Amino acid sequence: MEPPSKHIWYGHEVTVSAYNSVFWQTDSINPSVAAWGDTLKPGMKTIAVSRDLIEKGLTHNTMVKIDTFPDTFYVKDKMHYRWRNRIDIYMGKDVKKAREWGRKKLIICYAVPINPIHTTNEEN
Numbered sequence: 020m021e022p023p024s025k026h027i028w029y030g031h032e033v034t035v036s037a038y039n040s041v042f043w044q045t046d047s048i049n050p051s052v053a054a055w056g057d058t059l060k061p062g063m064k065t066i067a068v069s070r071d072l073i074e075k076g077l078t079h080n081t082m083v084k085i086d087t088f089p090d091t092f093y094v095k096d097k098m099h100y101r102w103r104n105r106i107d108i109y110m111g112k113d114v115k116k117a118r119e120w121g122r123k124k125l126i127i128c129y130a131v132p133i134n135p136i137h138t139t140n141e142e143n
Contacts, residue, residue, distance in 0.1 A: 027133055029075075033124070034123070036106075055095060065096065068096075070097055077129050079094060
């Protein structure tokens, strides 16, 4: 018998673009430090999310599967307030690769933790 899942997976269509840890793409003093304080390093499977998606459950360290990618990505950064229904895939310092990726509409699946119901045993 399999243990119960600790997450509920949701699907959602978003616009997907790419970003890099370079000064002119960030509003940070250190472009390798993400919005929640994580240090980004090339090769990490990381995404930034538009702030409206945070309200849907795509918060810090949420697991995300992106259509066309076999890997699991993790939410580590937030996008500028102007963006809606959008994610950015982190592509290290490879600006050319990010530009070649461009912008696409894709389906993502993301895992929201299940909050267990805590019951107390009043007999003990």
